[in-house]
Amino acid sequence: MTSSDSRAPASGPELAVAGLLSRRSLTISRSTALLGLGLLALTTAWSGVTSWYILRKDDLAARLINRETSRQYAYEDRIAALRADVDRLASRALLDQDGVEARVGEIAMRQAELESRQSLVNAVAESLQSAGIGVSQAAKTPLRQRMIKPEEPIRASGVTSFAPFASRKPTPAPDTPPLRGADDRSAPWQSGEAEEPVPPARRVAEALTRLDQAIERSSATQLAALRDIDRTLGDTQKTLRGALAETGLDTDKLAAATAVARGVGGPFVPVRLDASAGPFETTLNSLQPRIAAVARLRSLVEQLPLRRPMPGDLDTSSSFGYRSDPFTRGLALHTGIDFRAETGSPIRATAPGKVVTAEYSGGYGNMVEIEHAGGVSTRYGHMSAILVSEGQMVTAGTVVGRVGSTGRSTGPHLHYETRIDGDPVDPSRFLRAGSKLAGQL
CATH class of the missing domain: 2.70.70.10 (Glucose Permease (Domain IIA))
Incomplete structure (x- = not known):
């Protein structure tokens, strides 16, 4: 009998235990293998990333530096452009301010000339009224008020100066926003977008334009008053000469012989006007001899017996x-x-x-x-x-x-x-x- 034959055959329970141990060993071996493979892959990936970072670290830093440098240069260029815009706006504002001051000075000079002309118109109207010659209401009415005072800054819709925009401080925003509808109770409801505010330069320009137009209207009114006086004098002179012609007298001789009004006098300071200066001066120069002639005729009429000796029908x-x-x-x-x-x-x-x-x-x-x-x-x-x-x-x-x-x-x-x-x-x-x-x- 051989050795193999000498082993005793295994019993049933022992065979079951041996099979169970064999399957557990096989299961542990697969888990361990999968874990090992995972660790190996993670290690390999980490090693790859670390190797890539080490290799690309200098390139990334250079790119980051270049990007930040580009941003800095862009900001500096933007700031330089904004400063140039501010300087340009400030220069333009200064030029506009000089232009406004020049226009204000011109308007002040035109206003002084207008007032001087008005005094002449008033003097002519008063002389005609004292002589009993009616004049239009436009000639009697003086300038109501000064349009602009040199000692005061020009004002146009709340703008008192035309300072450069760069010197103005920005208005801070309110700490807390107002409640909705709190500021709109007094304002009428409007549809659509809100109107943009008018720039100060435009408001000042519009105010100066209105002053120019007012001066032009006043000047035209004065010239119209003089021309109306001229027409009135022409009609009066014609009427007086026609009436005095009925007397058969030499009116020119009698007018020169009549006495001047009593209770007046003073040094003689003639008014010299350049007839070529404009229509106002031309009209006023042509008025002076006619005023004198009508005044003499009117004085003669007042002193001649032209009235009735008894009232009523004679x-x-x-x-x-x-x-x-x-x-x-x-x-x-x-x-x-x-x-x-x-x-x-x-x-x-x-x-x-x-x-x-x-x-x-x-x-x-x-x-x-x-x-x-x-x-x-x-x-x-x-x-x-x-x-x-x-x-x-x-x-x-x-x-x-x-x-x-x-x-x-x-x-x-x-x-x-x-x-x-x-x-x-x-x-x-x-x-x-x-x-x-x-x-x-």
């Missing part, structure tokens, strides 16, 4: 000229006009002057004679009462006596005469001239 009973004498029935010269009126009716002076006779005078009866300018005199006869005395100065409209029938008279009436240098002339010529100037006497 009832003429006998005209000037040759007639049949009421007493002798022979041909005789009637040196005046007879106006029939009731006894006691007031008789008024027809022009200002000096009483040279106030007494009973033959066929005139109670008579008053008044001496006027230019050798013109008036006589009032047949009065029932004399109310002035010899040497008395009277004005136009002064009651000199009452209607009567004294002297060589057939009934109550006024015998009215006008004389030039002592020679009788037809009073109707003066009365017709006065009727043409109705409302101006």
